[in-house]
Amino acid sequence: MADNKFAAYICSGCGIGDAFKMAALEKVATKEGKMSMVKSHPFLCNAEGVQMIRDDIANEAVTHICIAACSRRAKTEAFNFPTVAMSRANLREGVLWVVAAGAEHDEVRQEMAEDYIRMGCAEIKKMNLPKGNANRDQTRNKSILVVGGGMTGMTAALAAAEAGYEIVLVEKTDALGGFAARLWKRVPFSGPYAAPQATGVAEMAASIGANARIKVHLNTTVAETGGAPGRFKIKLATESGSVSELTVGAIVQASGFTPYDIGKLPELGGGQANVVDQAGLEALAKAANGGAIKRADGKDIKSVVFVQCAGQRDETGTHLPYCSGHCCATSIKQAMYFKDANPEVDTVVMYDDLRVPGMGEDFYRSAQQKGVIFTKGKASKVTGGDSCKVEFADLILDEQTSIDADLVVLATGQVANAGVNLDAWTEVNTLAEGGDEGAKQKRTEMKTISILNLDYRQGPDVPQFKHGFADSHFICFPYETRRTGIYAAGPMRRPMDMLQATEDATGAAMKAIQAVENAAAGRAAHPRAGDLSYPIARLEGCTQCKRCTVECPFGAIDEDEKRFPVFNEERCRRCGTCMGACPVRVISFENYSCDTVGMQVKAVNVPDEDEEKPRILILACENDAYPALDMAGVQRLTYSAYVRAIPVRCLGSVNTIWITDALNQGFDGVMMMGCKKGDDYQCHFVKGSEMAYYRMSKIGDTLTQLGLEPERVVTEEVAITDNARVAKLINDYAAQINDIGLSPMKGFG
Amino acid sequence: MSDLNTQAVARYKNNFLREVEERVEEGNMVKMCMQCGVCAGSCPFGPHWQHSPQKIFMMIRAGKREEVLSSDSMWMCTSCYNCIVRCPRKLPITHIMHGLANYAHRLNLAAKGQPTRDVARLFWNNLMKTGRINELTFSLGLYFKDGFIQGIKNSLAMQAAGLGLLKAKRLNPMEIFGGHKCKEKSGIHRMIAKAREIEDRRRGLA
Ligand code: SF4
Ligand code: SF4
Ligand code: SF4
Numbered sequence: 026m027a028d029n030k031f032a033a034y035i036c037s038g039c040g041i042g043d044a045f046k047m048a049a050l051e052k053v054a055t056k057e058g059k060m061s062m063v064k065s066h067p068f069l070c071n072a073e074g075v076q077m078i079r080d081d082i083a084n085e086a087v088t089h090i091c092i093a094a095c096s097r098r099a100k101t102e103a104f105n106f107p108t109v110a111m112s113r114a115n116l117r118e119g120v121l122w123v124v125a126a127g128a129e130h131d132e133v134r135q136e137m138a139e140d141y142i143r144m145g146c147a148e149i150k151k152m153n154l155p156k157g158n159a160n161r162d163q164t165r166n167k168s169i170l171v172v173g174g175g176m177t178g179m180t181a182a183l184a185a186a187e188a189g190y191e192i193v194l195v196e197k198t199d200a201l202g203g204f205a206a207r208l209w210k211r212v213p214f215s216g217p218y219a220a221p222q223a224t225g226v227a228e229m230a231a232s233i234g235a236n237a238r239i240k241v242h243l244n245t246t247v248a249e250t251g252g253a254p255g256r257f258k259i260k261l262a263t264e265s266g267s268v269s270e271l272t273v274g275a276i277v278q279a280s281g282f283t284p285y286d287i288g289k290l291p292e293l294g295g296g297q298a299n300v301v302d303q304a305g306l307e308a309l310a311k312a313a314n315g316g317a318i319k320r321a322d323g324k325d326i327k328s329v330v331f332v333q334c335a336g337q338r339d340e341t342g343t344h345l346p347y348c349s350g351h352c353c354a355t356s357i358k359q360a361m362y363f364k365d366a367n368p369e370v371d372t373v374v375m376y377d378d379l380r381v382p383g384m385g386e387d388f389y390r391s392a393q394q395k396g397v398i399f400t401k402g403k404a405s406k407v408t409g410g411d412s413c414k415v416e417f418a419d420l421i422l423d424e425q426t427s428i429d430a431d432l433v434v435l436a437t438g439q440v441a442n443a444g445v446n447l448d449a450w451t452e453v454n455t456l457a458e459g460g461d462e463g464a465k466q467k468r469t470e471m472k473t474i475s476i477l478n479l480d481y482r483q484g485p486d487v488p489q490f491k492h493g494f495a496d497s498h499f500i501c502f503p504y505e506t507r508r509t510g511i512y513a514a515g516p517m518r519r520p521m522d523m524l525q526a527t528e529d530a531t532g533a534a535m536k537a538i539q540a541v542e543n544a545a546a547g548r549a550a551h552p553r554a555g556d557l558s559y560p561i562a563r564l565e566g567c568t569q570c571k572r573c574t575v576e577c578p579f580g581a582i583d584e585d586e587k588r589f590p591v592f593n594e595e596r597c598r599r600c601g602t603c604m605g606a607c608p609v610r611v612i613s614f615e616n617y618s619c620d621t622v623g624m625q626v627k628a629v630n631v632p633d634e635d636e637e638k639p640r641i642l643i644l645a646c647e648n649d650a651y652p653a654l655d656m657a658g659v660q661r662l663t664y665s666a667y668v669r670a671i672p673v674r675c676l677g678s679v680n681t682i683w684i685t686d687a688l689n690q691g692f693d694g695v696m697m698m699g700c701k702k703g704d705d706y707q708c709h710f711v712k713g714s715e716m717a718y719y720r721m722s723k724i725g726d727t728l729t730q731l732g733l734e735p736e737r738v739v740t741e742e743v744a745i746t747d748n749a750r751v752a753k754l755i756n757d758y759a760a761q762i763n764d765i766g767l768s769p770m771k772g773f774g
Numbered sequence: 775m776s777d778l779n780t781q782a783v784a785r786y787k788n789n790f791l792r793e794v795e796e797r798v799e800e801g802n803m804v805k806m807c808m809q810c811g812v813c814a815g816s817c818p819f820g821p822h823w824q825h826s827p828q829k830i831f832m833m834i835r836a837g838k839r840e841e842v843l844s845s846d847s848m849w850m851c852t853s854c855y856n857c858i859v860r861c862p863r864k865l866p867i868t869h870i871m872h873g874l875a876n877y878a879h880r881l882n883l884a885a886k887g888q889p890t891r892d893v894a895r896l897f898w899n900n901l902m903k904t905g906r907i908n909e910l911t912f913s914l915g916l917y918f919k920d921g922f923i924q925g926i927k928n929s930l931a932m933q934a935a936g937l938g939l940l941k942a943k944r945l946n947p948m949e950i951f952g953g954h955k956c957k958e959k960s961g962i963h964r965m966i967a968k969a970r971e972i973e974d975r976r977r978g979l980a
Binding site for chain 2: 379389390393394396398399400401419421422426
C-alpha cells in the first residue's frame with residue numbers, strides 16, 4: 026500500500042485548545058502516531074475546516090485521516106469523507122467533558138487526550154476504505170416475495186406495489202383473505218369506533234387482482250428458499266405438485282396464526298355442543314348473514330356468555346401463558362352482533378382484565394351503551410349442551426356463582442404460524458447428520474410445518490423467540506427477523522389484532538424495500554445501514570472450527586464441502602460476532618478488525634507501577650454504551666481519567682485476544698459494556714452480548730494462568746439512557762481496582 | 775311486599791338493571807361503570823359501608839335486587855362528591871346513590887332502622903305539616919323516636935346545648951305550640967303532590 030497517505034486533524038475548538046497543550050498533541054500524532062501530515066484547526070467542523078481536509082484529500086492525495094475532535098457520533102455530516110478511511114479520536118465528549126476540572130487534573134487530562142490521539146492514529150493505520158460487496162451485480166433483484174395472503178400479506182403487497190416494487194404473493198389456500206376472510210365483520214379501524222365494520226377483504230383482493238405489479242399464486246407454498254437479500258432463490262410448489270423457480274430480493278413473511286385448539290379446554294366446555302371459539306361464532310354470524318344468529322342446531326339464541334382469556338394468560342403451564350391482545354375487542358364486537366340484531370339478547374362478557382388497546386376504549390363504551398353486560402369473573406367450568414352453564418368466581422362480589430346461556434363463546438388465543446422451532450430442529454438435525462434413522466424421520470416430519478424451507482445451514486425457518494413467535498428486536502427493529510432480508514409481520518411476530526397487523530405489514534414492506542435497495546448497493550441493512558464493510562475471512566488460516574457459522578446470530582455463514590465458512594455478504598449485519606468468535610482471528614472487516622482494535626489497545630501508554638496511575642480499558646458497544654458515555658460527557662458528569670474507551674460494533678465482536686493483550690500490557694482492568702441480554706434482550710444484534718458473556722465466563726482460567734484476579738475483567742449491561750449510571754460504574758470500578766491494587770503485569774508488555 | 779314492589783317484580787322479572795335504568799335517578803348510567811374501583815377508593819365512608827358504589831353497580835348488573843335495595847350503603851352517602859369528581863366514566867355516582875335510596879324507600883324495601891332514613895322521614899313529615907321546619911318538634915321527635923324513657927335520656931344529654939340555643943335566641947320554646955307556618959299550606963301540599971305525580975309518571979311508578 027505504497028499509496029497510502031495518513032493525516033491527522035486536531036480541532037482546538039469547543040475549548041479543546043484551552044484545556045490541552047495542542048503542540049504536545051500534534052507531536053504525539055507526528056512522532057508516535059506516525060502521521061505524515063498533522064494539522065490543527067480552531068473550528069474543524071466549520072466550512073473552512075472541512076474544506077481544508079477536502080483540499081488535502083484532493084491535492085495532497087491523503088487516503089487515511091484521523092480526526093481528533095468530538096465523538097465519532099458528533100458532526101457526522103461535516104466529517105463525511107466517503108473516499109477516505111477515517112478514525113475519530115474523541116477529545117471532547119471522551120476527555121474534555123468528563124475529566125474533572127481544575128489544574129490538579131491537568132496532567133491526567135492531557136495524558137488521556139494524548140492516548141486517544143495515539144489510539145486514533147493506530148486505528149487508522151490498520152483501516153481501509155470499505156469497497157462494498159464485490160458481488161453486488163448479482164444482488165440486484167428488487168422484487169419482493171410476500172408469504173401469506175391474509176390481511177397482513179395483502180396489505181404488505183399493496184403497500185410495496187404502490188411504492189413501485191414487483192410483488193409475488195403466495196397463498197397456500199385457494200383464496201386471498203386468510204383469517205380475516207372468515208370474519209363476519211372486523212373491529213372498527215376508524216372513528217367513531219362504535220360499531221363493527223365490514224372486513225374489507227373483498228375490496229383488497231380485488232385491488233390486488235387489478236394491480237399489474239402483484240402476481241398472486243394461490244394453492245401454493247414455498248418449497249425452498251436459498252440465497253440472500255437481492256438474490257433469494259425461491260421454489261414455489263403448487264398443490265398439483267408442479268414446482269416453479271424465481272428470484273426475489275426480499276421476503277415478507279405474513280404467515281399468520283392458528284386459533285388455540287378449543288379441544289384442549291374440556292374444562293371450559295371445549296368440544297361440547299353450543300360451546301364455540303371466536304372463529305366458530307364468526308362462522309355462525311356469517312351463516313346468519315346479518316339476521317339473528319342461530320345456534321348450530323338451528324335454535325334461537327336468547328343469551329350468550331363470552332369467556333375471555335380461555336386457555337390464555339395461563340399460569341399453570343398447561344395453556345398459552347400470554348395475552349393475545351385482540352380477543353377482548355373481538356368479543357365486544359361479537360356481543361354487538363347480537364345486540365345490533367336484537368337488543369333483547371342477553372350478552373355477558375366475562376373478563377379478568379378487559380384489554381382494549383388503541384381506540385378500543387371507545388368501542389368498549391359503545392358496547393356498554395348497547396347493553397352488553399361486563400362481568401369481572403373467572404370461569405371455572407363450562408357445561409355445554411342444550412342449556413349451557415358457566416360456573417365462575419365473581420371477582421368483584423367475591424362469590425362463586427353461575428350463569429345459564431344458550432351459547433358460550435370461548436376467547437381462545439393466537440398460536441403463531443412461524444414454522445419450525447430451530448432449537449428443536451438443531452437437536453434433531455445433529456442426530457440425523459450423525460446417521461440416526463429415527464432423527465432423520467423426525468426431521469422430515471418437522472419440516473412439514475416449515476413456511477420458508479430455507480436451505481440455510483442454521484435451519485429451515487426464521488428463529489423464534491418466546492412461545493413460538495418470530496424473534497426480532499422488539500423495540501428498535503420489530504420487523505427484522507434474524508434472517509436478513511426476511512421480514513416478519515402480523516401475528517406470527519407477536520399476538521395482535523387486525524389493525525396492528527396492517528400497520529405491521531406496511532412496516533415490514535418498507536423494511537423489505539430498504540433491504541433490496543441496500544443489497545443492490547452492496548450495503549448492510551440495519552442497524553449499520555449503509556455500511557459497506559463486510560467480513561473477510563483469510564481461509565488459509567481457518568481451522569474449520571465452525572464457531573463463526575454457529576455463533577453468527579443471522580445465519581449468514583454457510584459451509585462448503587470442505588467445511589470452510591462461506592459468507593453470504595447480503596445476509597450479514599456486520600456485527601462482527603464471527604470476528605469475536607474466531608479463535609485464530611482470520612475474520613476481519615476492512616475498517617474493523619482484530620488489528621484496528623488491538624493496535625489501539627497497544628497504543629495506550631501504560632505508566633510504570635511507581636507512577637501509580639492505573640489504566641482501565643473500556644470496550645463499549647457503539648449502539649448503547651458508547652452513546653451513554655458520550656451523553657455522560659454532554660451532561661458534564663465526571664469519571665475517572667484512567668479509563669480508555671474503545672467503541673466496538675457489538676460486544677459479540679470482542680475477541681478475547683484484545684483482553685489478554687490489554688492485561689499482558691499492564692492494563693489494570695477491562696470493562697466491557699454491552700446491551701441487555703436474555704429474554705428481554707436489547708442487543709442490536711440479538712445474540713452478541715449474550716455471546717460476549719458466555720465467552721467471558723470462560724476467561725477466568727486465562728486470568729488465573731496470568732496470576733490475575735477475576736475482577737480485572739468485568740462485563741456490564743448498559744442502556745443508552747444510562748449516562749449517569751455509566752459514570753458511576755466507571756468510578757466504582759476504578760475504586761475497586763484501587764483496592765485490588767495495580768496489575769503485576771506492568772512492564773512486561 | 776308493598777304493592778309497588780309486587781308490581782315492579784312482575785314488570786321487570788329478573789331484569790333489575792333495566793328496572794334501575796328506568797326507575798332510579800340517573801340509573802341509565804349504571805351500565806357504563808367499568809369496575810375500576812376508583813369510587814370505592816375515594817369514598818370517605820368506604821370502609822364503613824356494606825357495599826361500595828362499584829359493588830352496588832356490579833350487583834345491579836348481576837340482578838341482585840333484594841340485596842341492593844335493602845343495602846344500607848346508599849343511605850350512608852354524605853354527598854361529598856369525591857366519587858363523581860374522580861370517576862373516569864363520569865357516572866353521577868352520588869346522584870345514583872340517592873336515587874337508589876329513594877327508590878328503596880318508595881318500595882318499602884330499605885333497611886329497617888337505618889338512622890339516616892329515620893331522620894329523613896322525620897324531617898319530611900315535619901316539613902309537610904306546616905310547610906316549614908319546626909326545629910323544636912323536629913329535635914324532640916328525634917330524641918323520642920325510640921320511646922319515652924330513651925327520649926328523656928336523650929333530652930337530658932342535650933340539655934346544655936338546648937339552653938345555650940335558648941339563651942342565644944336560636945330556639946323559641948313557644949314553637950312547641952305549632953310554631954310559625956307557611957301562609958298557604960294547602961298550596962305547598964298541592965305543589966308537592968303535583969311534583970310527585972309528574973315524577974312517578976316519568977318513572978312508571980304511577
Ligand atoms: S456474525 Fe455478524 S458480522 Fe459475522 S457474518 Fe454474521 S452477521 Fe456478519
Ligand atoms: S358522594 Fe357519597 S358515595 Fe360518593 S364519595 Fe361521597 S359519600 Fe361516597
Ligand atoms: S369510579 Fe366510576 S367506573 Fe370506576 S368503579 Fe366507580 S362508578 Fe365504576
